[in-house]
Amino acid sequence: MTDAAITGVVPPANEPLTTADGRPLKSALARAERMRRVKAMLLVLPLLLFIGVSFLFPIALMLFRSVDNPLVADHMPRTVAALEAWDDRSELPDEAVYAALVADLAEAREDRTIGRLATRLNYETGGLRSTITRTGRRAARLEPPFKEALIDLNEDWANPETFATIKRLGNRLTDVQYLAAVDRRYDVNDNIVAQPEVRQIYVSNFIQTLWMSIIVTVACLVLGYPVAYLLSILPLRYSNVLMILVLLPFWTSLLVRTTSWIVLLQTEGIINDVLVWIGILSDDGRIQLIFNAEGTVIAMTQILLPFMILPLYSVMKTIPPSYTRAAMSLGANRYYAFWRVYAPNTLPGVGAGCLLVFILAIGYYITPALVGGQDGMMISNFIAYHMQRSLNWGLAAALGTILLLGVLILYWVYNKLVGIERLKLG
Amino acid sequence: MKRFLIASVSAAALGLWAGAATAADQLTVVSWGGAYTMSQVKAYHEPYEAKKGIDILSENYNGGLAEIKAQVEAGNVTWDLVDMELADIVRGCDEGLLEELDLSVLPPAPDGTPAKEDFIAGTLHDCGVATILWSTVYAYDSSKITGEQPQTIADFFDTEKFPGKRGMRKTPKVNLEFALMADGVPAEEVYEVLSTPEGVDRAFAKLDTIKDDVVWWEAGAQPPQLLADGEVALTTAYNGRIFNAAASEGKPFEIVWDGQVWDLDLWGIPKGSPNKDAAMEFIKFSTDTQRLADQASFISYGPARQSSVPLIGKHFEAGVPMGPHMPTAPDNFKNAVQNDFEFWADYQDELNERFNAWLAN
Numbered sequence: 001m002t003d004a005a006i007t008g009v010v011p012p013a014n015e016p017l018t019t020a021d022g023r024p025l026k027s028a029l030a031r032a033e034r035m036r037r038v039k040a041m042l043l044v045l046p047l048l049l050f051i052g053v054s055f056l057f058p059i060a061l062m063l064f065r066s067v068d069n070p071l072v073a074d075h076m077p078r079t080v081a082a083l084e085a086w087d088d089r090s091e092l093p094d095e096a097v098y099a100a101l102v103a104d105l106a107e108a109r110e111d112r113t114i115g116r117l118a119t120r121l122n123y124e125t126g127g128l129r130s131t132i133t134r135t136g137r138r139a140a141r142l143e144p145p146f147k148e149a150l151i152d153l154n155e156d157w158a159n160p161e162t163f164a165t166i167k168r169l170g171n172r173l174t175d176v177q178y179l180a181a182v183d184r185r186y187d188v189n190d191n192i193v194a195q196p197e198v199r200q201i202y203v204s205n206f207i208q209t210l211w212m213s214i215i216v217t218v219a220c221l222v223l224g225y226p227v228a229y230l231l232s233i234l235p236l237r238y239s240n241v242l243m244i245l246v247l248l249p250f251w252t253s254l255l256v257r258t259t260s261w262i263v264l265l266q267t268e269g270i271i272n273d274v275l276v277w278i279g280i281l282s283d284d285g286r287i288q289l290i291f292n293a294e295g296t297v298i299a300m301t302q303i304l305l306p307f308m309i310l311p312l313y314s315v316m317k318t319i320p321p322s323y324t325r326a327a328m329s330l331g332a333n334r335y336y337a338f339w340r341v342y343a344p345n346t347l348p349g350v351g352a353g354c355l356l357v358f359i360l361a362i363g364y365y366i367t368p369a370l371v372g373g374q375d376g377m378m379i380s381n382f383i384a385y386h387m388q389r390s391l392n393w394g395l396a397a398a399l400g401t402i403l404l405l406g407v408l409i410l411y412w413v414y415n416k417l418v419g420i421e422r423l424k425l426g
Numbered sequence: 427m428k429r430f431l432i433a434s435v436s437a438a439a440l441g442l443w444a445g446a447a448t449a450a451d452q453l454t455v456v457s458w459g460g461a462y463t464m465s466q467v468k469a470y471h472e473p474y475e476a477k478k479g480i481d482i483l484s485e486n487y488n489g490g491l492a493e494i495k496a497q498v499e500a501g502n503v504t505w506d507l508v509d510m511e512l513a514d515i516v517r518g519c520d521e522g523l524l525e526e527l528d529l530s531v532l533p534p535a536p537d538g539t540p541a542k543e544d545f546i547a548g549t550l551h552d553c554g555v556a557t558i559l560w561s562t563v564y565a566y567d568s569s570k571i572t573g574e575q576p577q578t579i580a581d582f583f584d585t586e587k588f589p590g591k592r593g594m595r596k597t598p599k600v601n602l603e604f605a606l607m608a609d610g611v612p613a614e615e616v617y618e619v620l621s622t623p624e625g626v627d628r629a630f631a632k633l634d635t636i637k638d639d640v641v642w643w644e645a646g647a648q649p650p651q652l653l654a655d656g657e658v659a660l661t662t663a664y665n666g667r668i669f670n671a672a673a674s675e676g677k678p679f680e681i682v683w684d685g686q687v688w689d690l691d692l693w694g695i696p697k698g699s700p701n702k703d704a705a706m707e708f709i710k711f712s713t714d715t716q717r718l719a720d721q722a723s724f725i726s727y728g729p730a731r732q733s734s735v736p737l738i739g740k741h742f743e744a745g746v747p748m749g750p751h752m753p754t755a756p757d758n759f760k761n762a763v764q765n766d767f768e769f770w771a772d773y774q775d776e777l778n779e780r781f782n783a784w785l786a787n
Contacts (some may be wrong), residue, residue, distance in 0.1 A: 024439065035680050045644065112520075113522070113524050114520065115517065115519070115520025115521040115522065116520075116521045116522070118520065119517070119520075119521060122771075122772065122775065123775060126773045126775060126777075127772045127773065128770055128772075129771055129772045130768055130771070130772050133520065198780045198783055198784070199776060199779045199780050199783060200783060201779050201782050201783040201786065204783075204786065205786070208786070247700070256505055266657055267591075267657060268655050268656045291641060291642065353785040369644075373641070373642055374595075374640075374642060374784050374785050375784075377782070377785075379785070382782075385778070387492055388488075388492035388780075389490050389492070390774070390775050390778070391490075391492060391495055422678055
């Protein structure tokens with residue numbers, strides 16, 4: 001096409017190209033492009049806003065909550081200021097600190113913030129809650145010298161650790177929640193030490209969560225691969241029926257499926273009954289299949305299986321059967337043709353299925369809560385506990401952030417090893 | 427088309443507005459579900475709806491302050507009245523999550539005794555009015571345990587004498603108390619012992635002796651089911667749930683009252699409820715002498731008013747007198763301990779961590 005065809009007239013050689021209404025062609029084109037981009041932007045804007053509001057903003061809020069610590073700084077300002085000068089942690093602070101403490105607690109009781117303050121301090125040191133609320137009740141009536149009066153009231157005030165806790169929490173930003181999330185804490189001298197052994201729970205549970213997710217993922221792959229293969233090679237009328245068998249549980253409520261596993265696996269349940277009936281087990285020797293880690297893995301594998309089968313199937317469907325036939329015609333046996341020609345072609349589906357199942361499994365909540373019992377708990381159950389029961393949302397946020405980081409790292413490793421562009425969901 | 431759109435949008439908006447306008451005729455009351463909510467619906471909600479002509483929307487929850495905290499912090503309170511445990515009332519009140527209630531408006535007993543004296547000591551709080559006393563006990567299936575029957579709390583931990591699995595709630599609360607009492611600590615000294623590190627060690631050591639035999643439950647509806655399925659031989663449970671399974675469904679369940687740990691349920695109003703006054707009206711109605719006595723014929727929880735006790739009738743289906751099945755009946759109350767909310771408010775976080783670490787090992 002010539003310039004003349006666009007503008008309709010032949011321009012003089014030294015003038016820029018113009019459109020019919022005389023504007024330079026270059027800017028007209030740029031303008032049209034810009035309009036298109038703005039329109040495209042407007043089209044995706046609702047989605048972007050939606051993602052921002054419902055996804056990115058809550059995550060940012062969660063990250064912030066895990067380090068945010070305003071309560072002590074806001075409601076015990078005098079005590080925090082007076083504690084600035086307290087350095088020798090082997091000695092109790094002086095009278096000025098106790099006087100500030102009495103004034104702060106009296107005021108906090110007055111404006112009814114003392115409960116939240118007490119709860120916050122209690123997360124760090126069990127027992128401080130009642131110390132704070134009881135002292136608050138009496139604070140307005142105490143007479144100087146406050147040091148003796150307070151120690152007389154409660155022996156926690158004779159413990160330097162109490163003041164170390166208050167001083168530490170006087171910072172508006174804090175890392176204590178992250179330390180707690182990895183079974184660590186600060187001692188009186190602000191050194192990081194391990195929690196007492198009987199209270200160490202989170203690190204081992206992170207490892208257990210990771211381990212269980214890996215087992216579920218591998219189990220899904222081993223069980224799902226042959227099913228997906230069968231689905232892709234069967235004639236349509238059989239594969240449709242098989243597909244419905246895969247999808248039907250997928251469409252059934254999670255709770256229903258989990259509960260049916262309880263019916264099947266409990267010690268008086270169907271599996272145990274059958275095993276006793278055919279004589280493999282004695283009636284007293286029934287095995288515990290549910291309410292433990294094994295039961296959780298079994299139920300989760302069944303629930304997550306479709307997330308493995310579907311991506312595998314969609315990839316297998318696109319592999320022409322002629323590939324394997326060609327390999328065999330060139331002398332490969334069935335086994336060799338499968339492993340060297342067919343299997344590598346299914347890798348994008350394997351990657352997608354494993355990633356999907358693993359990421360779903362690592363944050364799984366309802367199934368472990370129902371069938372986890374004694375040792376099948378996962379980290380999301382503890383996050384839920386701190387959200388719902390202890391109301392320690394800071395610790396819940398820290399645990400959640402660590403989980404999120406873990407997933408991102410694994411995603412990055414996956415990208416390095418397999419390459420995210422090879423991921424194929426369908 | 428455009429006109430149609432405008433018309434339908436404004437109609438929808440009008441509908442929303444109308445919905446908001448009628449919201450005061452509706453009260454959202456939140457409780458624990460199952461047989462317990464049923465007893466409240468029968469004894470409180472239905473007569474109140476008939477009397478006042480408003481709708482009561484009944485919702486269920488699983489205890490705790492999480493939902494209330496979320497609603498109050500978001501400034502969008504949709505629950506008007508919540509049935510709560512004492513520990514949550516105290517903590518919610520301290521943290522400003524609950525409305526303070528004017529207790530002087532509560533109706534007096536029929537004989538004129540003021541409400542403050544009529545309610546059992548400790549059942550009224552700045553932010554809560556108690557309805558019932560309930561209890562955690564243990565129970566067994568008498569058709570399975572033949573011969574000698576379990577009698578004491580120590581029997582629950584004795585797997586030689588009474589073999590079989592045990593059902594226990596998956597929380598340190600109450601289980602540690604049971605363990606100490608089974609280990610020989612008198613009821614009145616339980617919390618004193620539990621306040622020392624040695625006492626906690628002692629309780630966990632006692633739990634250790636049956637750890638491999640325990641099936642852990644979480645929702646109150648589970649233990650009767652575990653017993654009925656034969657999954658456990660003995661289980662801890664809320665006394666009302668066991669009674670209902672026995673009375674309504676004819677299950678051969680027996681309760682052992684020795685070492686019972688009792689607690690209160692109270693009405694609380696989340697801070698900022700738009701229907702605060704209507705909720706208070708409902709509290710006044712549902713905690714009068716007759717209503718509290720009525721509730722006891724639907725579930726075996728003891729009324730919080732002394733004047734209600736003589737009015738307690740028979741079970742609405744089974745027809746058995748309810749009096750002897752109350753946690754507070756003299757025969758049942760011989761060796762009982764009240765759940766110490768202050769102890770648990772102080773130590774529940776670290777004891778829960780320790781409990782979970784203990785479970786996982």
